[in-house]
Amino acid sequence: MSDDEAFARLRATDPAAGVEPDVVALRARVTALVGDVAGPEDGTDLGLRLRVARLLVEDGAQEEDAAAAAAILGAGGTAEPAAGVALPAAAAGASAVPARRARRRGPARWLAAAAAVLVVGGVTYVAADRLGVGTGADAPSAAMASMAAGPDDVRVRGYAVEDTGGELGSREVVPADALWSESMTLRAVALEPVPGTRATVAALARVVGVAGDPVRSGTVWTVADGNGTLTVDGTYVDYARSGASSGVVSSPDASGVTARLVAVVGAAGLDVDGMAFAVDSDGTAAWTTPRASDRAADADVVGDGVPAVDSWSMKVDDDGIVALAGTLLRRTTTDLEVRAVTDVLGAGAPADGVTLRVVLQPDGDGWVPVASYVVRGPDGTEARPAS
């Protein structure tokens, strides 16, 4: 036998030939060992985190995508650990004490959590997290957060997102910007059919602080413990904390409940100075019509001319906001989803950042929340969604 033949024989015996590891699970194990390599969660490196998550997404990973990406995003121990791998003590601790975690969580955490929820939520923009009530530097802003971004003029091609919870699959994103010279297929992690992603639901449960295993019934996943119930049904995500009122704060102490409501609304990034607060005789307080509407300047509410906002709620409990949810304009939401996943994750993006906002928009006699964003270029220019 010649040298080449002998060597070829040896090479042919490679016991690892064809072995393909679960890269996402492997990455999650590394995260379990060293934590989030993207650095401190001070809000300055969220874009970096998202880019890291993109690496996983683009690798075409399967069911564990959301959990692994969430882990990289730093969504507070939201990843399902791979079998036999324990989350580090710090993560477990954070999961065990959601209220404490919420208080120290900043905008980056909020946005990371929101991103995890957003992509699951389909056309329903849901930012569900425990936003600790606070003021000043410790007060998380639910309405605004900055991320590194890509170019603004990205054309999105593909089927519309329907709020049926059906098969959503992936989207092809065709960049119009020359910097994005080739089309890419983005596996929109969170746009996978929710019923097929137990890990996603588990990740969401961790975000909102619900312990327990996801239980599936038909197309609906439910995670419940003594503290609350998380329901994920296709494109709809809801979370209710046991004993908490929905959208209102109840207390016989009128001044106290008002102060609390002002605090939680302020924590959501809304301009409390422009709002009126009222306390009913039963002790129920509600935030009502803002007196100023300068925020509307940033809002893209035109869409296809169909005002599709049909619901909005903010759930609070003693620890603060536990859920912000609004069904937004479909076009706006779709853009926002894709941009949140593509622009922000885009490679070589020249923009300085993108600001995501939830703003109030006048609608007849009332106000509706809409999502918007502003992309800031390196030269100071700003771009907003095309209507």
Next chain:
Amino acid sequence: MEHGPLWFEDVFRRHATAVHRYFARRAHPGEVDDLTAEVFATAWRRRDDVPDGLELAWLYRTAGYLLANHRRKARPVLVETMPVEVDHADPQHLVVVDDSVREVLGRLSARDRQVLVLHAWEGLSGAELGAVLGISKGGAEAALSRARARLRELWAEREAG
């Protein structure tokens, strides 16, 4: 290039499969994922030590230390606490399905076997092979040449016998 998070993710993405396969060839299947993760965890912790352009070689070398220590202590231990000497009594040939190849591998010296397998299975040669072996590129090429010659001799002996 700064050895920051992006660098690490790039290294992981490019080499995770290779390192995983390295262990798949040499370790118990149930330990492959943990060992692979430990290599990358070590790479992150020691990122400043990882030479640019020779990341995979560094990972293999680390994997070799890790595996040797793992076998010795029967549990993963960080590279930081590893012994300097590496146990090259590599049982990798035991996993080879081809009886003939396994027999010949078993007759090779540990060093020859290491060199050959790194070349045949990991695809290393030249500077990368040298980096894994801890020797120069020329030394690695010479070692590979000798190992291939020895392999050829053993094959010939087996076929003649």
